[in-house]
Structure formats: structure tokens, C-alpha cells
Amino acid sequence: MNKFESELKTGNFVTSECNHCNRVVWPPSDYCDNCFQKVSWRKISKNGTIIELSKKENDVFCISEFENKIRIMGKLDAQIDMAKPGQRVKLSKCLFNGKNRFFFSLENN
């Protein structure tokens, strides 16, 4: 299990970051994809934006973007007609149980 997954297992959403290039390295990796220096790790802001969404049965799922770069797919706790791209969301929960799982809620709800 890598650092990203072990942190996710404890409920932390983290990214790798290159202190040399001063940039986020995403998807998570051991080395910067620009300069190949060893990365450091930090928590990601939990405030994001919906990029696109759809629904399977009662399960609304979406791509959300964090820090203008990091995009992940997760479950949105909202009615489909109450949400749209560009809307602000909060990462309400994340976990790892064999698969990464992300849960979002609409901001101001």
C-alpha cells in the first residue's frame, strides 16, 4: 500500500508535492514527474468544484476538482437536479477499502 492509500485508510486525502518545482504531483507518485526529485506529502483542501455528474439508480456520482488540478470521482450526497458543473462541493469523507472511495456534499448545505 502506498502513502496515498495508507493515508486514505485513515480518512486523510493527501497529494504528493514537489518542493523543488513548487507544484502538486498528481496522480500520487514517489517522484516529481518534472524533475524526478523525491516528493513530500500534504493534505489537500477539501473544497472543490463539480466538473461533471450523472446518476446510477439512486447513486449520484461526479468528477470534482480540488486546488484547480486534482480531479477525483466520487459519490455526491445530493439530488441530481440540485447539482451542476461549477458548483462548489466539500469532500465530506474518504476511505480505502480495497478501492478508493470519495464522498462529496454540496457547500452551504
Add this chain to the structure above:
Amino acid sequence: MKKIAVVGYGNTKFTKDKLPIESLLLESTKQVFDTTKNLSQDLIDGVIVSTNDNSKYLGAILSELSGIKPKISHTVEHLCSSGSSAVISGFSYIASGLVDTVLVTGADNIGNSGQILEWDKSRGEYDRPIYWASMFTKAHKRQFNTTDEELAIVSAKNHKHAMDNPHAYTHKPYTISEIMNSKNITDDLRILDCSYSCSGGSSILLSSEKTAKKFTDQPIWISGIGQKTNSASFTKNKLTTLSSSVMAANDAYKMAKITPQEIDVAEIHDAFSVCELMAVEDLNFTEKNTGAQYVRNLFNTEDRKINPRGGLIGAGHPLGATGIAQIVEITQQLQNKAEKRQISNANHGLIHNMSAAATSSSVLVLKS
């Protein structure tokens, strides 16, 4: 660069039956030997297998089962575009002068593991292809006002074309209404908008100009190749453009020294209905935001220019075989041997094969 041609081919029937991967590879290879003149094992000096199967050493296994002792043999895996990637490898070996004749055989089984890219953690629990396809479809609807009917026309057309493809997984036609009313997989995807994982194998024989005429009177030349990988992670993608396909197509057209308007027939990667609407635009067959009208016109005029064998939706999608089956179809079209599927006066053909929500794409141009 050396001229390199497709000089032989073979296909198994695409089915729901799960078979040993070696059997699929061998059955398809046997068709090449059965239908290619003057072909004997000692004339093949490269054997490349394309598959997502987890079995090991399949290049050597297929060689042994076929009685071939090649200079080069190995397996290529690149998810859904494994087949075209293997063909590009074979092309390159011949172009380099290492070998003269390469057999490329691809196969996969129904439900194979190539449908899920476990590495892509950004997909979270939504790791099956229906989820990226739903994102593509919803974004396309939102940006271009694409309707469920326009999506259904892609599937109706390709299922209709597959009726005349003896190797297709299904020979059942569907009306637009039946497709629109088929089971909802998600809010934006009907089951009949999806291609089906199935079992099958396809093969081609590639040869240098020096030896091509030995095997066929109608060699079909690979005149253009473009391949582009943007990422492995789906979520980095633009959602309404297959950007890797745009770049691969531009390179292929440039190498072939032709314009998109000179393409007479194309097999394109309709993993889901929306992919065909995006691809006809991104391959520059029609302008952006006119893909749905373009496909509707093909359907209404019974023009088989796009996906004459039924594409992935109509013919089925045995991942490692798909790119090769597309080349077999275009080869038959350019040889005027496509029977009921034949496009008249086809001189230039194209295949478009992509992987993991178009994070990478291959485009090949063929000419008679």
C-alpha cells in the same frame, strides 16, 4: 521509409463463449494460413500477440502451436488499443529491416481484466467504463444539446451493419426506439449504447514490399500511423474531445499525405455511442458540433462509410482483437472483398482505436 502491407488476415467468430486464450489465438492464425497463398511457417519471422489476458509467454506459445520459429516474438498489452499497438510494433520491426514478415494475432475473452485500470486511483469506486462513458455523454449533451435519439442512431446504424458481418457477436437489429427504451445503465447511458465484452480473435499478416506480392495480388499498404498517449488517468481528460485521437489522426494524415476528406471508409472506436459522435468530429470527417447530424445522414442514406463491420457496438469488443479486426475490415474493403458490407470505390481507409477513455489513441491510414 519502407513500404509495408497487410497481405493476409483471419478472424474467429466473436462469441459469449469463454475459451482458452491459446485456442482463440490459434483459430484466428489458422484462418491466415488457410486463406493466404504461398504462406508457410518458415516465411514468418515475427509473431506478436495482442491481449489483455494474464497468461504468460503467449508470443512463444502461439509460435510453437503454429509451427513457427520466429526471430521476434512477444506480447503487447495496451488495454483496448492493444491490437493497433501490436500492429504498429510489427510495422516498425519490418520498417527497421529486422524482419520481413510478421504475424500479428490478438484475442481476448468475455469479461477479461482489461476493462478496469486498477492503477487509476482517481476514478475511486467508479472504475468501470460505464462511468467515464456517462461523464462523456452527459458533457456532450450539455455542451452540444445532444439527444438520446442522436446517440441511439449510432447504435441502430452499427447493429444494422453487423447484420452483414459473419464474425459479429450479434446479428440482431434494433430500432431507434428500442435502443432509447433499453435498460438504463445510468441516467445518461442505455445498455444498447454500450459495446459488449466478448470472446474473439483476429490476425493480420504484415509484409515488406519485397515479399508482399508473394502472398497476395492485392497488398493493402499502411500509409499513415499516428499514436498519442496523453495520460493514464481518466480524470485528466477533456470530456467533449478525444484529444489523443485528434493528435494521432493529424500525424497519420500527415504521414499518409492525405486529407480526412479523402478517407472512403473507416472503422472507429465506438466503445459507447457518444464515442462515435466525438470521433467523427475529432478525426475531422465533419466539423465540431455536427457529428450527430453527420451520423444521422449516414443512417438515413444507408451509407456504410463509418463502421461497416458494425464497429465495437455491433460486432463486439474482444479487447486485444479489436484493433486488428478493424484493420481486417478495412483491408477487405480496400480489396473490394467486403461482400454485402462493401463501400464502392474505396481507395483510402482509416482505423481509430483507443484506450481508457481516449487517454491514448492509435490511428492508421491504409490504401489500396
